[in-house]
Amino acid sequence: MELTNVLQALVNGLLIGMVYALISVGLTLIFGLMEIVNFAHGDLLMLAMYAAFWASVLVHLDPVFSWPLVVVGLGLLGIVIFHLVIAPILRAPMLAQIFATFGLGLFLRGLAQFLWKADFRTIDHPLLGQVAGGTLQLGSLFIGLPQLAAAVMAALAFGLLWLFINRTRVGLALQAVAEDRATAGLVGIDSRRMFALGWAIGGGCVGLAGAALASFYPVSPTVGVLFGLMSYFVVALGGFGSVPGALLAGLLVGLVQELSPALLGVPPSYKYAVVFGLYLLVVLVRPQGLLGRF
Amino acid sequence: MTAHNRRPLPKRSLVWLSVIVVALAAPLVFRSDTALNIGILLLLYATLAQAWNILGGLAGQISFGNAVFFGIGAYTSTVLLVRAGVSPWLGMLAGAALALVVALLVGFPMFRLGGHYFAIATIALGEIASTIVTNWDAVGGATGIVIPLVRDAQGQPSDSWRMLQFNQSRLPYYYLALVLLALTTLVTALILRSKLGYYLRAIRNDQQAARALGVAVLRYKLAAIALSAIFTAIAGTLYAQYLLYIDPETTMRLDLSVLAALIAILGGVGTVAGPLIGAAVMVPMSELTRAFLGGGGNAIDLLLYGGLIVLISLFEPQGLIGIGRRFRRSPRSQPVAVEPAPVSSSEEAH
Amino acid sequence: MPLLEVDRVTMRFGGLLANDAVSFGVEPGQIVGLIGPNGAGKTTLFNCISGFLRPTSGHIRFAGQDVTGWPAERLVHAGLARTFQIVRTFTDMTVRENVMVGAFARTNSTAEARRIADELLAFTGLASRADVLGGNLTVAEKKRVELARALATQPRLLLLDEVMSGLTPAERGQAVDLIRAVRERGIAVVLVEHIMEVVMPVSDWVVVLSSGRKIAEGPPATVARDPDVIAAYLGERYRQRMQEEA
Numbered sequence: 095m096e097l098t099n100v101l102q103a104l105v106n107g108l109l110i111g112m113v114y115a116l117i118s119v120g121l122t123l124i125f126g127l128m129e130i131v132n133f134a135h136g137d138l139l140m141l142a143m144y145a146a147f148w149a150s151v152l153v154h155l156d157p158v159f160s161w162p163l164v165v166v167g168l169g170l171l172g173i174v175i176f177h178l179v180i181a182p183i184l185r186a187p188m189l190a191q192i193f194a195t196f197g198l199g200l201f202l203r204g205l206a207q208f209l210w211k212a213d214f215r216t217i218d219h220p221l222l223g224q225v226a227g228g229t230l231q232l233g234s235l236f237i238g239l240p241q242l243a244a245a246v247m248a249a250l251a252f253g254l255l256w257l258f259i260n261r262t263r264v265g266l267a268l269q270a271v272a273e274d275r276a277t278a279g280l281v282g283i284d285s286r287r288m289f290a291l292g293w294a295i296g297g298g299c300v301g302l303a304g305a306a307l308a309s310f311y312p313v314s315p316t317v318g319v320l321f322g323l324m325s326y327f328v329v330a331l332g333g334f335g336s337v338p339g340a341l342l343a344g345l346l347v348g349l350v351q352e353l354s355p356a357l358l359g360v361p362p363s364y365k366y367a368v369v370f371g372l373y374l375l376v377v378l379v380r381p382q383g384l385l386g387r388f
Numbered sequence: 389m390t391a392h393n394r395r396p397l398p399k400r401s402l403v404w405l406s407v408i409v410v411a412l413a414a415p416l417v418f419r420s421d422t423a424l425n426i427g428i429l430l431l432l433y434a435t436l437a438q439a440w441n442i443l444g445g446l447a448g449q450i451s452f453g454n455a456v457f458f459g460i461g462a463y464t465s466t467v468l469l470v471r472a473g474v475s476p477w478l479g480m481l482a483g484a485a486l487a488l489v490v491a492l493l494v495g496f497p498m499f500r501l502g503g504h505y506f507a508i509a510t511i512a513l514g515e516i517a518s519t520i521v522t523n524w525d526a527v528g529g530a531t532g533i534v535i536p537l538v539r540d541a542q543g544q545p546s547d548s549w550r551m552l553q554f555n556q557s558r559l560p561y562y563y564l565a566l567v568l569l570a571l572t573t574l575v576t577a578l579i580l581r582s583k584l585g586y587y588l589r590a591i592r593n594d595q596q597a598a599r600a601l602g603v604a605v606l607r608y609k610l611a612a613i614a615l616s617a618i619f620t621a622i623a624g625t626l627y628a629q630y631l632l633y634i635d636p637e638t639t640m641r642l643d644l645s646v647l648a649a650l651i652a653i654l655g656g657v658g659t660v661a662g663p664l665i666g667a668a669v670m671v672p673m674s675e676l677t678r679a680f681l682g683g684g685g686n687a688i689d690l691l692l693y694g695g696l697i698v699l700i701s702l703f704e705p706q707g708l709i710g711i712g713r714r715f716r717r718s719p720r721s722q723p724v725a726v727e728p729a730p731v732s733s734s735e736e737a738h
Numbered sequence: 739m740p741l742l743e744v745d746r747v748t749m750r751f752g753g754l755l756a757n758d759a760v761s762f763g764v765e766p767g768q769i770v771g772l773i774g775p776n777g778a779g780k781t782t783l784f785n786c787i788s789g790f791l792r793p794t795s796g797h798i799r800f801a802g803q804d805v806t807g808w809p810a811e812r813l814v815h816a817g818l819a820r821t822f823q824i825v826r827t828f829t830d831m832t833v834r835e836n837v838m839v840g841a842f843a844r845t846n847s848t849a850e851a852r853r854i855a856d857e858l859l860a861f862t863g864l865a866s867r868a869d870v871l872g873g874n875l876t877v878a879e880k881k882r883v884e885l886a887r888a889l890a891t892q893p894r895l896l897l898l899d900e901v902m903s904g905l906t907p908a909e910r911g912q913a914v915d916l917i918r919a920v921r922e923r924g925i926a927v928v929l930v931e932h933i934m935e936v937v938m939p940v941s942d943w944v945v946v947l948s949s950g951r952k953i954a955e956g957p958p959a960t961v962a963r964d965p966d967v968i969a970a971y972l973g974e975r976y977r978q979r980m981q982e983e984a
Contacts, residue, residue, distance in 0.1 A: 131504040182702050188503050190701040192450055193653060196646070197697030204690025212686075315687075319642075323515065326508045367519035370512040377509060378497045583842045583851070590828055590839045593872075597826035600788070602814030602843035602891055 098234045103356035104349065105235055111348020112245035116303045117321055118328040119255065119340040120172075120296025126272040126335025127292040128184060130191050134175075134199035136322020138297060140206060142168050142304020143313040147215055150308075156221040161247075161305035165298045172297025176290045184289075199322070206315035214312040222309050244306035251302055252341055255295070259337065268292065272335060320366070327373040333383030342384060347372075407664075408570075415562050424558055426675045428630060431565035432623050434667035436644070437651035438572045439619035444649055445658035446576075446585065447612040448592025449499070452645045453510030456517045457487040457617040459640035461624025463521065466533050466634050469551075476552035480625040487621035488614050495613040499606055502595075514642055521636045532635025535628065552629045561630050568626060569664075572619045577660045579615075588612055592658075620648075650693055653700060656709030665708050739802060741766045741926050742787070742818075742895055747796035749782050756782040758950040759796065764895065764943075769917065769927045771941035771958070773934060775971055778947040780930045781823070781899065787928075788820040788897050789813040801894065814843055819893035823900040823930075825880040829873035833864055836872055836883050840890030851890075858886040862916060878909045885916065895926045902936045914940050934971070938962060946970070 121135050132138075142164050149160040157164075175198065183194045222228060222240040230237040259265035270278040271288040279285060311317070328347050332339025347369055354360040354368040376383070415424055436458065444450050464486050465479025474482075498509050522530045538553045540546035545555035554560045579585040587608045590598040595605055628634045647670075655666025670693070677688045704710045740763035749757040757779045764770050774780055785791040787798055789810035797806045800818055808816070819840075828836050834855050841851035841858075859865045862882045867875065872883065881901055888896055898917070902910050917927055917940055931937045937944065938958040946954040946961055948970035954961050961967055965981060 131508070179698060179702065186701070187705060189444075189448070189450065189653070189657065190705040192504065192507060193649075193697050194701035197694045197701060199694070200646075200690050201694030201698060204687045204692075204694055207687035208691060323511060327512070330505065330508060361523065363523055364519060367516045370516045370519075373512050374498075374509060374516075377501065377505060381501060381505060581848055583846050583848065586831075586835065586839050586842055586848075586851070589831055589835075593828035593830060594826045596790070597822065597828065598839070599790075599810040600814065600820050600822070600826075601840045601887060602811050603839070604811045 099356045100353070102235055103352040105237060106241075107349035107352030108345060109237070109241045109245040109348070110352065111345035112248040113303055113307065113344075114321075114324055114328050114348055115341045115344025116248035116251055116299050116306075118325040118332070118344055119252070119337055120299040121325050122329045122332065122335055122337060122340045123268075123272075123292050124296050125329065127268070128180070128289050130180065130184075130195070131326070132296070133192065133195040133322070134202060135195075135296075135300065135325055136318030136320070137199040137202040137206075138168060138171070138300045138318070139304045139307075139321050140313065140315065140318030141171070141202060142301045143308045143311070143317060144206060144210065144215075145301075146305040146308035147217055147313050150217045150220070157217070157305045157308045158221045158243075161302060164305040165301040168301030168304070169294040169298035172293035172295075172300075173290050175297075176293040180289070180293070181286070199318070203315050203318070210315070212315055214314045216312045217308055220309040238310060240306075240309035243309070244303070247302060247306050251299060252337075255299070255337065264291070324366075324369065327369060329383075330373060330377050331383055333385040336383070336385040339383060339385035411566055412563075415559055421558075422679075424562060426672055428558070428562050428565050429675070430667050430671040431562065431569045432627055432630075433647065433651060433671050434664055435565070435569045435572050435623045436620055436648040437655070437663035437667055438569065438576055439616045439623070440645075440648040441652040441657065441659075441663050442576060442579065442588075442619075443612045443616040445652055445662070446579065446592065447588040447609055449609060449612065450503070450507045450649070451510040451613075451616075452507055452642065452649065453514040453517075454616065454620050454648050455640045455642065455644040456514050457491065457620040458624040458627070458644060459517065459521065459636070460487045460490060460617075461621030462628040462634045462639045463527055463533075463624075464621075465625040466535060466628045467527055470533055470535065475550060476625060476629050477550075480552075480622055483621045483625050484618045487617040491613045491617035492610055495610050496606075499609045499613075510645075511642065514640065514645060518636050518640045518642075521640060528635065530636065532633060532637075535632040535634075537632065552625075553632070558630075561626070565623075565626060568619070568622060573660060573664065575615065575619075580660065584608065584611060589658075647693075650697055653705075654696060654707050656707035657705070659709050662707055662709055669708070740764060740799075741768075741801060742928070743797075743799040744783070744787065745797040745799065747783065747786055747793045747798060749779070749786055749791060750794040755950055757786065757793070757947075760947065760950075760952050762945045762952065762955055764926050764928055766894070767921060767924055767926055768942050769921055769929065769940055771937035771944040772928055772930045772947065773932060773937055773944060774947035774953075776932055777949070778932075778970075779950040780932070780947055783947070784820070784897060784899055784930050788818065814891050814893070817892070817894035818897070819888040819891045819895070820897035821881075821884040821888050821899055821901060823903060825877065825884050827872035827875065827880045827883050829871065831872055832869050833872065833875070833879075833883055834859060834868040837886045837890050840887040843891040854890055855886075858889050861889070861919070862886040863912075877904045878906075878912075881905070881913070882916070885920075889920065889925070893925060895928065896920060897928045897930070899930050900932070901929065902931055902933065910936060934962065 117139055121132055124130060124132050145164045145167055146157045146160055149155040149163065150157065179194055179198055183191050220240060222243050225239055228239050230239055230242060259268060267278070267283045268288050268291060270283055271285050275285050324347060328340060328343045331347065332343030350372055351365050351369050354365050355362045360368055415427060436454065440451065440454050461483035464483035465476050468474035468479040468482060469476055494513060498506060501509055521527060527533065537545045537555060538548040538551045547554040547556050587598065587603050590601070590603060591605055591608060599605055624639060651666035651670050652663045654670060655664065656662030673692065674689050700707055706713070742764040744760060744762050746759040746761050747757055748759050760783055772780055782791065786793045789808050789812065792807045797804055799805065800816055805813060805816065828839065834852070837855035837858055838851040841854035845851055859868050862885055864879065864882050864886060867879060875883065901913060905913060920927055929937055929941065941958050944955065944958050944961040945952060946967050953966045953970060954964045
C-alpha cells in the first residue's frame with residue numbers, strides 16, 4: 095500500500111470518475127424529467143465512440159477536433175430517439191418502458207456489430223497521445239494526457255450545464271418540469287419540448303464523453319455495456335434526478351473503482367464487482383441516493 | 389387470464405393436447421442432430437422464460453439476474469459430480485436448494501426496491517456473481533469445468549441414466565427437458581388459479597392497494613422468486629449435463645437473463661402459453677440465423693431481438709398473444725365494455 | 739368499549755406537524771365522519787390509522803388491542819380495511835378478480851373467494867360488470883369495486899377516503915345508500931371528506947380537524963352550528979358575523 099500507488103489510484107479514479115459523471119448526467123436528467131431509465135444509455139456512448147473513431151479514420155479528424163460534431167450528432171440522435179421510441183411509451187406500463195429502451199440498446203449493439211464487426215478498434219496516433227509522449231509526469235505520478243483532457247472537458251461541461259440549468263430561462267423551465275410537470279404546464283411550459291431537450295442534452299453529454307474516451311479507450315460494439323452499468327450505479331448513488339448528485343457519485347465511483355485494489359488489496363479483476371457491491375449497499379440503505387429526491 | 393368477449397376458442401384443452409403430442413412426436417419426425425439440438429435448446433430456454441415469467445410476468449418484478457440461478461444449478465451439480473462423484477440427480481436437487489436459499493437471501497433486502505431500481509439491482513447482482521465465479525479457481529475460474537464422458541466396458545462413450553449422460557442417443561435429453569418444461573408450465577398454470585396467483589397479479593398492478601387488502605407483499609414476492617430460482621437451477625443442471633461443459637461465460641452472462649425475459653415478453657408476458665410461444669419463435673430463428681450467417685448471425689440476433697422488443701413495447705406489450713387476441717376480437721366481435729348477459733335490475737343496489 | 743380508539747395521535751414530518759394529539763373513538767356499527775378543510779391532516783390521520791404511516795406519538799387501539807404501528811396488511815387481518823381517495827383498481831384484472839383479492843384475506847380457496855366476491859358484487863351492484871377489466875370502468879364503478887374489495891376482507895371497521903370525490907350528485911346519493919347498507923351489515927364506517935353537506939346526512943357522529951388539531955366533535959347538527967367549525971371552513975369574519983347575528 096505504497097503512497098505513490100494510492101496517489102496514482104486516486105488520480106486515476108478522479109479522472110475516470112469525471113467521465114462517469116459526464117456519462118451519467120444525461121441519464122439522471124432524463125429520469126428526473128420523465129421517470130424513465132434509459133437502458134440504452136451505454137450504447138449511445140458506444141455510438142459516440144464509433145463516431146469519433148470513424149471521423150479519425152475516414153476524414154482524419156482527431157477527437158480533439160471532431161468532438162463538437164459528435165456532441166451535436168448524439169444530441170440530435172437523442173431527440174430522434176425521444177420522438178420515435180420514448181414519446182409513445184411515456185404513459186405505458188413500466189414493463190414496456192424498461193424494455194423499450196432495453197431493446198433499443200440491443201438493437202444499437204447489433205447494428206454496430208453488423209456494420210463494424212466485433213473487433214476492438216483504437217485510434218492510431220491520437221493527437222493527445224502524441225503530445226509529450228501522451229503522459230504528464232508530476233513527481234512519480236503519471237497522468238495520461240487523453241484521460242486528463244477527458245476529465246477537464248467533463249468538468250467544463252458540468253460547469254456549463256450548471257449555468258444552463260440554473261441561469262437560463264430554458265434551464266429553469268427544465269427544472270420546473272422535473273419538479274412538477276402539471277404545474278409547469280399550467281404556467282405554459284411545454285413538457286414535451288423539455289423532454290426532448292433533456293434527451294438532447296443527455297445525448298450531447300454522452301457524445302462528449304464518447305469523443306473524449308475515443309482517444310484512449312478501445313471501442314467495440316459491447317463497450318457501452320460496462321459504462322452503461324456504471325452510469326446506472328452512479329445515478330442511483332447520486333440520486334435519480336440530481337445533477338450535482340451525478341457529479342459527486344461519478345467521482346466517488348471512480349475513486350472506489352481505482353482505490354479498491356490499491357487500498358483494500360482487492361485483485362484488479364474484482365474492481366468492478368466492488369463498485370456493484372457498493373451500489374447494492376447504498377441502494378438498500380438509502381434508496382434515494384446521496385442527493386436524490388425520489 | 390380470464391377470457392371475455394371473444395369468439396369461443398376450440399376447447400383450450402384440445403389445443404394443449406395437440407401441443408403435447410407434437411412436442412412428444414417431434415424428435416421422431418425430425419431426426420437430424422441439428423433439429424434435436426434446436427429442440428433441446430428450445431425446451432431449456434422456454435423453461436428459463438417460463439421461470440422468469442413467474443417473477444417478472446406474474447409478480448411484475450423485472451429481473452435481469454436469473455442467469456445467476458442458472459449458473460448455481462449448473463455449477464452445483466457439476467462441482468459435486470466432478471469433485472465428489474455425486475450423481476447429477478442429487479446434484480440437481482442440491483443446486484435447486486442452493487438457488488432457493490440464494491433467492492430468498494437476495495430477495496429479502498432487494499424487494500424493498502421497486503421497478504427500475506430492482507431491475508438494476510439484479511443486474512448488479514448478476515455481474516458480481518459472474519465476477520466471483522470467473523475468479524474462483526476452485527470452480528474452474530474462467531476456463532470452466534469439463535464433465536468427463538461416461539464410458540462403457542469397451543471405453544466407448546455411452547448412455548447412463550444414473551449419471552444423467554446420454555452420448556449414443558441424445559434423445560433422452562430432449563424428453564427430460566420436455567418434462568421439466570411441462571412441470572414448470574403446469575406449476576405456472578396452477579399458480580394462476582390459486583391465491584398465490586391472484587396475490588402476485590395484485591402486487592404487479594398496485595402494491596400499496598394490495599397491502600390494503602391484507603396481502604403480505606414481501607412474502608409473496610419471495611415465493612415468486614423462490615419458484616423462479618428452483619426451475620431455473622434445474623434447467624442449469626440439465627444444460628450442464630447436455631453440454632458436458634460449463635463456464636461463467638455460457639451460464640452466467642447477462643445476455644442469458646435478458647433472453648429469458650425477452651422470450652416471455654415476445655410470447656406474452658404473464659400468461660402460461662407466452663413463454664412457450666416466444667421460445668418457439670425465437671430459438672429456431674436464432675439458430676437459423678446462426679447457421680446461415682455464421683458469426684454475423686449474432687449481430688442479426690441482436691438486431692432482431694432488440695427491434696422486436698422495441699416494437700412490442702411500443703405497440704403490443706402483451707406480445708404475440710396480445711396480437712392474437714386483437715385478431716380474434718375484430719372485426720365481428722364486440723368491444724370489451726359490453727356486458728355478456730342481461731342482468732335483472734333488482735340486483736342494482738338502490 | 740369503542741371499536742377504534744385514536745388516542746392523542748401525533749404525526750410529525752420533520753418540521754411539519756400534520757396531526758397534533760388527535761383523539762376520538764368509533765363504536766361498533768357507527769358511522770363517523772372525519773371532516774375539515776383541505777390541509778387539516780385528515781389523510782395523514784387516515785394513513786396512520788390504516789397502517790400506511792407510523793404515528794410519531796400516540797396510540798391506536800382496535801377492539802381493545804394496541805395496533806399502533808401495525809402495517810396495513812396486519813390490520814386487514816384484524817378487521818380494519820380502507821379504500822383510497824384516488825381509486826387504485828387493479829387494471830388488468832377483472833372486477834370479480836379484484837374483489838377476490840380482498841376475499842383471499844379470509845380464505846385460501848379460490849372457489850370460496852369467488853363465492854364471496856360474487857355476493858359482494860351483487861351487494862354493490864356490480865354483478866353485470868363482473869368480467870370487465872378494472873381499467874375499463876367508470877370512476878363511479880371503480881369506487882364501487884374499491885368498496886366491494888375492501889368489504890371482501892370482512893372488516894369490522896371500514897375507512898373510506900374521500901369516496902365522494904369525483905362523483906356526480908346522483909352517484910353520491912347511491913354512495914350514501916351503499917354506506918348505509920354497509921352499516922346494516924354491522925360494519926362501522928369512518929368517512930373522510932372535506933365537503934360538509936355530503937357527510938352530515940349519513941354520519942352518526944362527526945369529528946372536525948383543522949390545522950392538525952381536533953376542533954370539534956359531536957352529532958352532525960351540533961357540529962354544523964359550532965362557531966369554531968364555521969370559522970375553520972368559512973373564515974374568522976363569518977364566525978364573527980354569525981355571533982353578531984345570534
